[in-house]
Amino acid sequence: xxxxxxxxxxxxxxxxxxxxxxxxxxxxxxxxxxxxxxxxxxxxxxxxxxxxxxxxxxxxxxxxxxxxxxxxxxxxxxxxxxxxxxxxxxxxxxxxxxxxxxxxxxxxxxxxxxxxxxxxxxxxxxxxxxxxxxxxxxxxxxxxxxxxxxxxxxxxxxxxxxxxxxxxxxxxxxxxxxxxxxxxxxxxxxxxxxxxxxxxxxxxxxxxxxxxxxxxxxxxxxxxxxxxxxxxxxxxxxxxxxxxxxxxxxxxxxxxxxxxxxxxxxxxxxxxxxxxxxxxxxxxxxxxxxxxxxxxxxxxxxxxxxxxxxxxxx
Numbered sequence: 001x002x003x004x005x006x007x008x009x010x011x012x013x014x015x016x017x018x019x020x021x022x023x024x025x026x027x028x029x030x031x032x033x034x035x036x037x038x039x040x041x042x043x044x045x046x047x048x049x050x051x052x053x054x055x056x057x058x059x060x061x062x063x064x065x066x067x068x069x070x071x072x073x074x075x076x077x078x079x080x081x082x083x084x085x086x087x088x089x090x091x092x093x094x095x096x097x098x099x100x101x102x103x104x105x106x107x108x109x110x111x112x113x114x115x116x117x118x119x120x121x122x123x124x125x126x127x128x129x130x131x132x133x134x135x136x137x138x139x140x141x142x143x144x145x146x147x148x149x150x151x152x153x154x155x156x157x158x159x160x161x162x163x164x165x166x167x168x169x170x171x172x173x174x175x176x177x178x179x180x181x182x183x184x185x186x187x188x189x190x191x192x193x194x195x196x197x198x199x200x201x202x203x204x205x206x207x208x209x210x211x212x213x214x215x216x217x218x219x220x221x222x223x224x225x226x227x228x229x230x231x232x233x234x235x236x237x238x239x240x241x242x243x244x245x246x247x248x249x250x251x252x253x254x255x256x257x258x259x260x261x262x263x264x265x266x267x268x269x270x271x272x273x274x275x276x277x278x279x280x281x282x283x284x285x286x287x288x289x290x291x292x293x294x295x296x297x298x299x300x301x302x303x304x305x306x307x308x309x310x311x312x313x314x
Contacts, residue, residue, distance in 0.1 A: 003087070003088065003091075003140070003141055004091040004092065004141075004144070005141075005142070005144070006095060007143060007145050008145075008146050008147075009145055009147060011147060012047075012104060012106050012145055014027070014045070014072050017106065017108060017143070017145050020145075021043055021108060021110075021143065022110075025043050025110065026041065026042055026043075027042065027043055027044075027045055027072065028042035028044055029069070029071070030044065030078070030127045030129050031078075031127075033129055034114070035114055035115055035116055035129065036113075037111070037113065037114070038110065038111055038112045038113070038114055038140070040111075042110065043108040043109060043110045043143075044108065044109045044110075044112065044131065045069070045070045045108045046067025046068055046069045046070055046080050046082075046106065046107055047070055048066075048067060048105045048106075048107060049066045049067055049068045051063075051064075051065050051066075051096055061085070061089040061090055062083065062085055063083075063084045063089035063093055064081070064082070064083055064084075065082045065092070066080065066081060067079070067080045067082055067107060068080075069127065070106060078125060078127040079125055079127065080127045080129075080131060081117050081127075081130040081131070082107075082109075082131045082132075082133065083130065083131070083132050083133070084133045084134060085132070085133065085134035086134045087134060087241075088134035088140075088142065089134070091142075092142070092144075095144060104146065105145070105146055105147070106144075106145040107143070107144055107145070108143040109131060109141070109142050110140055110141045111139065111140040111141060112131050112133050113131070113132040113133075113140075114129050114130070114131060114132075115129065115130050115132055116128065116129060116130070117129055117130040175189065176188075176189050176190055176191045177190055178217055178218070178219030179192060179216070179217050179219055179271075180219035180220065180221075182262050182271070183262060184262045184263060184269075185262075186262075187259045187260065187261055188257075188260045188262075189257070189259070189260070190215075190256075190260045191254065191255070191256050192215035192216060192254070192255055192257065193215065193216055193217065193254055193255075193284070194213050194214065194250065194251055194252060194253045194284070195215060195216045195227060195251065196213060196214040196251055197212075197213045197250065197251060198213055198214060198231065199211060199212035200246075201246040201247060203238055208235050208236065209234075209235070209236045209237070209242060209246060210233070210234070210235055211233075211234045211236075211246050211249070212231060212234070213231075213232055213249060214229035214231055214232070215229060215230055215257075215271065216228075230270065230271050231268075231270050232257075232260075232271040232272070232273070233270060233271070233273075234272075234273055235272070235273070235274045236275065236276040236279070237275075237276055242276045245276070245279070245281060245294065248281065248293060249281055250284065251284070253281055253282060253283060254281070254282040254284060255280065255281055255282075256280040256281075256282075257271075257273055257278060258273075258277070258278045258279075259273065259278050260272070260273055261273070276294075277294075279294065280293070280294040281293040281294065
């Protein structure tokens with residue numbers, strides 16, 4: 001989901017994380033904050049101190065966490081109570097199952113709701129204000145910064161956008177199958193280039209979103225100077241977040257497809273995916289940052305993509 005982003009850094013510093021936040025954003029300290037909407041173009045920063053399990057409350061998911069506020073001069077910050085709701089709670093819970101609570105994990109929030117903490121706010125180590133994300137119409141942005149040391153950090157988050165990247169699931173095999181080797185009856189993890197948008201998103205009779213576009217990779221044959229691509233049919237849930245991702249897909253974009261299936265339709269091979277979690281999209285414009293568009297939150301960036309799509313990042 002694009003409202004919660006994971007970023008890997010070799011060292012967690014205030015200066016380092018600011019380079020990955022929107023231009024012009026400044027840190028807002030809660031000692032100087034007031035109840036209501038967080039000030040525009042500001043971020044609240046803390047390291048993960050404590051997490052609770054997600055719970056179901058009045059029909060929606062809720063998750064509590066405690067942050068230790070990060071201060072620029074390295075002085076001791078106060079504890080901040082943060083409540084995450086609905087899709088924010090789901091996303092953070094999914095990510096934390098992979099990462100866990102760690103002093104090497106920082107979280108920055110913008111456009112959140114700030115409230116009065118009625119619990120331990122009177123105790124000096126606790127901030128008297130608290131944060132709500134995904135509450136009462138507030139739709140903040142959350143960035144999660146994870147520290148990784150040595151060469152791993154360089155692979156997980158290269159400083160230049162022309163570095164070789166690939167998407168991989170944290171718990172699954174990190175390999176991709178060339179399209180030429182995909183056969184009917186099996187599922188594959190594939191990285192491919194969008195060769196042509198054939199059909200823009202529309203709603204099916206059963207309420208699903210349906211889109212079609214051609215995909216190709218370096219294994220596809222070239223016939224009369226043209227790459228022989230494969231038509232991909234995408235069926236997803238009809239939500240604004242998913243619709244926004246599909247609407248952005250253009251020729252030249254790179255897609256990471258998980259659990260891709262092949263079928264024979266009118267003597268032609270077609271590919272299919274049936275869930276938005278099977279799709280991750282990268283912009284095909286070399287000038288754009290390598291930021292994945294997806295509603296799935298258990299993926300991270302790794303290196304080793306030169307042999308798959310080296311030309312995209314030259």
